[in-house]
Amino acid sequence: MNLRKFDAISIETCENFPKQTFRNRTYILSANGVSSINVPLIQKTNIKQKTSEIRISYTENWNIRAWRTITSAYGKSIYFEYFEDDIKKFFTNKYEKLIDLNLDILYYFINKFDINTKIEFTKNYNIINQDYDFRNKLLANKRENGSNVKFTPYIQCFSDKFPFKENLSCIDLLMNTGKESNLIINF
Numbered sequence: 001m002n003l004r005k006f007d008a009i010s011i012e013t014c015e016n017f018p019k020q021t022f023r024n025r026t027y028i029l030s031a032n033g034v035s036s037i038n039v040p041l042i043q044k045t046n047i048k049q050k051t052s053e054i055r056i057s058y059t060e061n062w063n064i065r066a067w068r069t070i071t072s073a074y075g076k077s078i079y080f081e082y083f084e085d086d087i088k089k090f091f092t093n094k095y096e097k098l099i100d101l102n103l104d105i106l107y108y109f110i111n112k113f114d115i116n117t118k119i120e121f122t123k124n125y126n127i128i129n130q131d132y133d134f135r136n137k138l139l140a141n142k143r144e145n146g147s148n149v150k151f152t153p154y155i156q157c158f159s160d161k162f163p164f165k166e167n168l169s170c171i172d173l174l175m176n177t178g179k180e181s182n183l184i185i186n187f
Contacts, residue, residue, distance in 0.1 A: 008118035011106075013052040013099065014125045023051065024098055026169040029156050030073040034165055037066045039098060054098040067091040070171060077157050079178040087171060109170045114182050152184050 017023070024039040040062050042055040067088060074080045086108065095101040110117065153164040154177050165172075173181045 004115055006117050008120055010120045010122050012122050014122050015051050016048040017051045017054050027167060028073050028169050028172055029158055029165050031158055033162060035069055037069060052099050056095055056098055058094060063091040074157060074175040077175040079175050083174055112174060113185055154184050
């Protein structure tokens, strides 16, 4: 999905939080292959929670481990020093809610990629035209990720060890291509 194709998009905030999605995880390419970064959540048993209500758990220091993983994977990339301080903020700020973390990351990357699409938020859960409903198009569970999204290959860290890997975090694109990211995602 290319956000530039849309004047505005709606971020779903009223759905019951679905598991096994990219809402609380992403993937990067490390020296050992694709690595997962997961944001642990405070789970309320047997209670359905809206996406806007999901809270982040810091009991496992996930943010410190995630930042170390990113540093290890991209520390020698050509653009790491240029973006390091910006990206590090996502892992040093202690966000209470997952949606706040996700929105800060979203706004950062739409700014870096020069995307002018207006971001709106749902006020209730709506059934919409399936052609434009991306809520469950990309699932984090690899077995179910049969998306039709095509990625333009670019040189990645560890490309000498692995063929091009798709479905990685925007961090991978930014750290490997810098300001050229704009051209790669403009397909």
